Amino acid sequence: xxxxxxxxxxxxxxxxxxxxxxxxxxxxxxxxxxxxxxxxxxxxxxxxxxxxxxxxxxxxxxxxxxxxxxxxxxxxxxxxxxxxxxxxxxxxxxxxxxxxxxxxxxxxxxxxxxxxxxxxxxxxxxxxxxxxxxxxxxxxxxxxxxxxxxxxxxxxxxxxxxxxxxxxxxxxxxxxxxxxxxxxxxxxxxxxxxxxxxxxxxxxxxxxxxxxxxxxxxxxxxxxxxxxxxxxxxxxxxxxxxxxxxxxxxxxxxxxxxxxxxxxxxxxxxxxxxxxxxxxxxxxxxxxxxxxxxxxxxxxxxxxxxxxxxxxxxxxxxxxxxxxxxxxxxxxxxxxxxxxxxxxxxxxxxxxxxxxxxxxxxxxxxxxxxxxxxxxxxxxxxxxxx
Amino acid sequence: xxxxxxxxxxxxxxxxxxxxxxxxxxxxxxxxxxxxxxxxxxxxxxxxxxxxxxxxxxxxxxxxxxxxxxxxxxxxxxxxxxxxxxxxxxxxxxxxxxxxxxxxxxxxxxxxxxxxxxxxxxxxxxxxxxxxxxxxxxxxxxxxxxxxxxxxxxxxxxxxxxxxxxxxxxxxxxxxxxxxxxxxxxxxxxxxxxxxxxxxxxxxxxxxxxxxxxxxxxxxxxxxxxxxxxxxxxxxxxxxxxxxxxxxxxxxxxxxxxxxxxxxxxxxxxxxxxxxxxxxxxxxxxxxxxxxxxxxxxxxxxxxxxxxxxxxxxxxxxxxxxxxxxxxxxxxxxxxxxxxxxxxxxxxxxxxxxxxxxxxxxxxxxxxxxxxxxxxxxxxxxxxxx
Numbered sequence: 067x068x069x070x071x072x073x074x075x076x077x078x079x080x081x082x083x084x085x086x087x088x089x090x091x092x093x094x095x096x097x098x099x100x101x102x103x104x105x106x107x108x109x110x111x112x113x114x115x116x117x118x119x120x121x122x123x124x125x126x127x128x129x130x131x132x133x134x135x136x137x138x139x140x141x142x143x144x145x146x147x148x149x150x151x152x153x154x155x156x157x158x159x160x161x162x163x164x165x166x167x168x169x170x171x172x173x174x175x176x177x178x179x180x181x182x183x184x185x186x187x188x189x190x191x192x193x194x195x196x197x198x199x200x201x202x203x204x205x206x207x208x209x210x211x212x213x214x215x216x217x218x219x220x221x222x223x224x225x226x227x228x229x230x231x232x233x234x235x236x237x238x239x240x241x242x243x244x245x246x247x248x249x250x251x252x253x254x255x256x257x258x259x260x261x262x263x264x265x266x267x268x269x270x271x272x273x274x275x276x277x278x279x280x281x282x283x284x285x286x287x288x289x290x291x292x293x294x295x296x297x298x299x300x301x302x303x304x305x306x307x308x309x310x311x312x313x314x315x316x317x318x319x320x321x322x323x324x325x326x327x328x329x330x331x332x333x334x335x336x337x338x339x340x341x342x343x344x345x346x347x348x349x350x351x352x353x354x355x356x357x358x359x360x361x362x363x364x365x366x367x368x369x370x371x372x373x374x375x376x377x378x379x380x381x382x383x384x385x386x387x388x389x390x391x392x393x394x395x396x397x398x399x400x401x402x403x404x405x406x407x408x409x410x411x412x413x414x415x416x417x418x419x420x421x422x423x424x425x426x427x428x429x430x431x432x433x434x435x436x437x438x439x440x441x442x443x444x445x446x447x448x449x450x451x452x
Numbered sequence: 453x454x455x456x457x458x459x460x461x462x463x464x465x466x467x468x469x470x471x472x473x474x475x476x477x478x479x480x481x482x483x484x485x486x487x488x489x490x491x492x493x494x495x496x497x498x499x500x501x502x503x504x505x506x507x508x509x510x511x512x513x514x515x516x517x518x519x520x521x522x523x524x525x526x527x528x529x530x531x532x533x534x535x536x537x538x539x540x541x542x543x544x545x546x547x548x549x550x551x552x553x554x555x556x557x558x559x560x561x562x563x564x565x566x567x568x569x570x571x572x573x574x575x576x577x578x579x580x581x582x583x584x585x586x587x588x589x590x591x592x593x594x595x596x597x598x599x600x601x602x603x604x605x606x607x608x609x610x611x612x613x614x615x616x617x618x619x620x621x622x623x624x625x626x627x628x629x630x631x632x633x634x635x636x637x638x639x640x641x642x643x644x645x646x647x648x649x650x651x652x653x654x655x656x657x658x659x660x661x662x663x664x665x666x667x668x669x670x671x672x673x674x675x676x677x678x679x680x681x682x683x684x685x686x687x688x689x690x691x692x693x694x695x696x697x698x699x700x701x702x703x704x705x706x707x708x709x710x711x712x713x714x715x716x717x718x719x720x721x722x723x724x725x726x727x728x729x730x731x732x733x734x735x736x737x738x739x740x741x742x743x744x745x746x747x748x749x750x751x752x753x754x755x756x757x758x759x760x761x762x763x764x765x766x767x768x769x770x771x772x773x774x775x776x777x778x779x780x781x782x783x784x785x786x787x788x789x790x791x792x793x794x795x796x797x798x799x800x801x802x803x804x805x806x807x808x809x810x811x812x813x814x815x816x817x818x819x820x821x822x823x824x825x826x827x828x829x830x831x832x833x834x835x836x837x838x
Contacts, residue, residue: 126586127585136697136700141698142695142712144543148534149517149533164554167554168556199513310531444531
């Protein structure tokens with residue numbers, strides 16, 4: 067009953083530090099690129115969804131959806147801001163998908179944007195803690211490196227996952243980022259770089275953590291009929307799923323998995339009519355290295371507990387069985403939190419169009435994105451197909 | 453092509469001061485009432501949208517959609533937070549509407565919630581200023597009473613609208629609130645009360661301004677087939693429209709009207725197949741008294757410039773030609789900003805079901821809600837029909 071939805075245009079800023087560049091300016095750069103890539107006019111856009119997490123706290127700016135659109139000269143259309151912590155723009159993609167799949171719209175702009183680097187790191191860390199439960203977690207001093215350190219320790223205890231295996235995720239993603247001009251870091255590292263970096267929240271070291279970043283990512287979605295008018299290479303969103311979980315970790319049965327990720331993945335595979343083994347490439351939410359290892363398991367790329375082995379054996383490298391985070395991931399591409407969900411879609415689009423240059427995965431036909439909000443209380447999974 | 457969407461359950465907290473009661477507790481009270489009113493089980497809910505504006509800034513809590521649902525024992529389903537300043541939950545209603553109209557869902561929970569009174573008024577005023585353009589307005593010291601004072605002065609200059617006419621809006625809404633047990637104020641006032649109250653931002657006096665409030669409002673939406681299983685008195689959402697405008701006032705051609713309100717209203721009337729003269733009751737966004745007068749004009753209840761006359765002649769009182777804000781409106785029912793859009797829907801549902809007690813408008817069949825975000829950069833208009 068739902069109509070087919072295509073991505074017909076993508077636009078990205080470089081991720082990283084953009085001193086004194088506001089989120090609206092980042093958005094505009096990405097939006098104009100996406101509009102040009104799609105070959106549409108500004109006035110063809112019928113609705114917009116903007117995912118962002120912390121603009122009010124960090125930039126002292128709320129009500130950002132109409133603000134961003136106004137900045138590129140587009141007023142009148144419905145413009146809605148979605149917030150789901152670090153999955154803010156994964157949720158926006160799903161809203162855009164629904165708006166078109168329902169037949170309500172033919173062309174929708176979906177954006178993710180975050181401005182983080184002009185502020186003291188302590189302010190950003192505290193702001194990010196808004197994604198966890200203030201009454202039971204953040205107010206007790208548990209910030210995100212601590213949250214993921216708890217998960218890492220639980221995974222190590224239960225499955226024997228090692229610090230070296232976690233480090234291998236960072237090494238792979240830094241390597242992939244070398245070939246991504248939009249990535250924040252272009253620096254090859256090795257296992258020792260990670261292990262010898264300073265401890266942030268044991269067992270996580272500095273190089274186990276994604277950086278603080280600025281960036282924006284914009285995609286143009288279109289209905290089937292319209293997509294065919296504008297492009298010969300539409301990339302279809304064949305599944306759009308979202309699930310939720312408890313907010314506080316203390317309510318979870320198991321710290322070594324994200325239940326919402328498993329639920330969203332299950333729904334997405336069913337919706338797309340594919341299985342985990344059919345996925346050619348995936349962009350997963352490696353906010354910390356342990357999160358990528360857990361993602362392998364939650365998405366069914368390996369059995370539960372074998373994520374550490376999967377990275378160790380090189381299966382998720384470009385050229386491996388299931389290349390993950392060819393973009394460099396959150397770790398090395400950068401993690402402007404609200405932009406990440408859309409940026410993941412863009413990497414998959416680049417791969418499925420065969421435009422990924424030196425990081426191209428040959429013959430990639432089906433790609434998946436996995437965007438985790440906060441401690442996993444929101445997870446979105448999208449599957450795309452060329 | 454879109455399916456019919458019904459409101460089958462409504463739940464509201466009392467609006468006003470709830471010292472030390474968090475937004476999640478307010479949400480839970482309203483949610484359980486709505487679920488009971490609908491006669492559904494918690495597990496019947498397939499998706500949720502939560503509108504809220506300032507939880508991160510005021511309560512130090514982001515990622516609120518899964519948090520709220522978790523608090524009532526509902527995890528797993530997609531839960532998305534929409535933000536559009538004071539139209540945050542108007543936008544959430546529209547998302548819920550689309551989710552069902554598209555055929556994607558049969559039962560959706562839509563909430564609005566805001567916790568504002570535990571914080572110093574100066575902090576709240578500053579937080580509310582996040583709804584305007586930080587670079588061009590808020591940073592210059594223009595807070596919301598100032599924004600609406602500019603509009604009031606422009607309306608006075610252009611159309612001869614008087615301070616007495618604005619005061620009459622407050623008098624009417626305070627009168628209506630006497631009969632609404634959920635209202636923040638139960639205090640009859642007169643024109644002199646308003647005119648003699650202290651100046652906040654001339655020409656607006658204290659009683660021209662809506663109060664700072666806590667509150668939550670929840671509705672249960674259902675598809676036609678499902679609605680008929682649960683209720684004999686569904687109220688249909690026959691139009692759901694949203695539009696945007698420039699963020700900064702300096703970019704507007706005319707300060708005496710909200711272009712986005714006129715656009716959303718035009719779309720809504722078209723979608724519902726009705727005209728402004730067919731509307732029996734309306735809940736409009738009277739954050740300041742001048743905003744209600746402008747709403748009359750933008751919604752077509754009178755000609756442009758004749759809003760002051762409309763209130764003066766009593767046409768918008770209960771018993772008048774087009775009763776507006778029978779609930780007491782934002783002015784006297786209260787304005788927990790993120791809750792307002794859903795609360796407006798609830799008042800219309802009460803009226804169309806004939807459950808509005810002493811404030812009942814006889815024979816009301818078609819009702820409209822008008823929810824304005826910030827300076828009008830977001831406006832949602834819904835039309836409901838019994």
